[in-house]
Amino acid sequence: MKRETQPGQQNQHWNRRDFPEAARQALAAQPAADSPFEHSQTRRNVRHATDVIQAKRNAVTAELHEWQALRRAGAAIRAHTLEHLDHYLLEFEANYTRRGGRVHWASDAAEARRLVLEILAPHAPREVIKVKTMTSEEIGLNACLEDHGIRPIETDLAELIVQLGHDRPSHFVAPALHISRGQVRDLFARAMRQPNLTDSPDDLVAAARGYLRQKFLTTPVAISGANFLLADTGGVCIVESEGNGRMCLTLPDVLISIVGIEKVLPRFQDLEVFLQTLPRSATGERMNPYNSIWSGTPTGDGPREFHVILLDNGRSPILADEESRQTLRCIRCAACLNACPVYHQTGGHAYESVYAGPIGAILTPQLHSMHAAQSLPYASSLCGACYEVCPVEINIPEVLIHLRSQVVQQQQSTLTGSLGLWNLAMQSAAFLMRDSHRLPAAVHLAQRLQSALVSRNGFIEWLPGPLSGWTKTRDLPALPAESFRDWWQRTRSANSPSSPGAHPNPESSTEQRHD
């Protein structure tokens, strides 16, 4: 079956919903019962799950007195690596190859998919097992495999739930976080033909284990991502919680790992930092239950073929931009999703992107060279909760603003954009706000003109056009008859220590330069 979109592919036709529209639909998905505060089932699931993970994360980071030092160290290591990425990638390739693995370079999603198919061809598998991998989502691998008659089987419990439900992941650490236990039961009962299944966690896990165990033992090829590549040892590192990863890394004959080029670390020793910060940030655990590092192909143990596909797919241009390069420090812990008040409301699907939440809002548009997902940099109130929890100190609000400025510049470069309502409004506001006479004059005018909008209770309850977004749920206070500056002028200016003429008027110098 052909899919209409190939996620991650450059120059694709991007006909996805903008964030405000997707979010509106997510919020209205299951209309609230009778109270304006009542959440729908999906929103309740997302809120509950993120609250639980966030509380655990807060507890296990607070217990480390050196937590802030670990964040700084993590940021420094990742920043250093990105500065010298070419060096460390070549070092990784040399060491990984020396140990018997094979490294492939993929400049984009299409090349990565082609490489996977070429590696698979001699083995002609009917099925492949998969460890949860975001790069695979990014290149649309599952759809591609199905098109070629190969059935991908997700072995991460949450990914399995999403796959069986023909759903999309809503969170890149906990992909099924939007689905409740009862909904999982119904799904498993149908897909695994077990009508008497209960919704107890034990029963659900047992059902999944029974289904997956047979796949682990019979499927010859596994596809994974990786959390880290280690340049000095040529090692590949995956951390996970369920043991499905360990199965996939050891039982099949062939292992293909698709890894973003930014995932390399200079030294094995650097794991000292990240194996502390990643699990604490991602799942609120002190350590991941399974930490696997493999390198090469020792005889008689594990897969006979090891392939690493190094995926660029839009990363190089991000690396070239000094302002937003920090985006690539990300270690995919998803702490920013769990902390984000926007994500709490919408869940992940509204981002229409493999990477949801605050990191998705900066990563996705950049992976498409700012030619798609332009509403995502605005999908944030800039509250800063994401930056506060980020274990590699990515200043997400700063990058969001940087990307917003790129969106604005693109809009201003077209006639429709520069004549658009937003641009005209912002230009007018800037014209008023940079001048000490225009702004008070505009306030006086607004004080006179507002009367048509002000209700008898002294508030504005309806506004036209885009401003109606405010008054749909909120009243707005009317402008008082006298501004502060007028009050000061009326009551103080005569005997004030700083009357209007008491300091140099900077108008002339400012305006000369910018008008």
Next chain:
Amino acid sequence: MRLSLFITCYNDALFPQTGKAVVRVLERLGHTVEFRPAQTCCGQMHWNTGYLRESLPILRHFVHVFADAETIVVPSSSCVAMMRDHYTKAAQMDNDPALAREVELLLPRVFEFSELLVRRLRVEDVGARFTHKVAYHPSCHSARSLHLDEIPLHLLRRVRGLDLVPLANSQECCGFGGTFAIKNADVSSAMLADKVRCVLNSGTEVLTAVDNSCLMHIHGSLHRQRTHVRAVHLAEILACSEDESALAADQHFTFASSELPR
């Protein structure tokens, strides 16, 4: 001390009571307050919406107006955050070393109102009296950018008669976010609904903060739903004093009905 008030553009037009309260508190503490009428705006709205180029003349204007001010007080944490987090970068962006130098000299003299009282003037008890239940909303910029931490709470705890009630999930954004409230009105409203539920559950009579922008947003919903919870800037609470049982006739509260101060 001679203090120069930057009222901020939206406080000037929408919330003059807050400015009057700041003047009242500072003068009561024996300081001299000046107001430079040439002032306009800090440039935050344009900067945060991505109109960086457009914000440059605005922030340049601010820097020039206040270049020779001794100490600048701002009753809005998000405007101070705009200056501290972005002015240096803005000056670099504009390739203007002179502006960068002026910014560098100016920033250490800019204080958010509660920060000025506690960190600079070393005052916690400003002689205020306010006999109401009050909940404090730590706005995002005050908490995560300026790191005001307990500063506003220290001030509130020293207000006579004030009953400080805890607010659940207080650190969570109210959903305002400047133009976010318009561009993403549905998500913003959903975030606001969560915040308002916490405010109502707290049983408070008054919600306070150091940013009128957040208060305007939260009160917008409280008012729409015809609740009786008021939103009052911290300065207005601190301005209510022992000997002045009610504010002067022209100084009713920003969001409150006339019966509130007592």
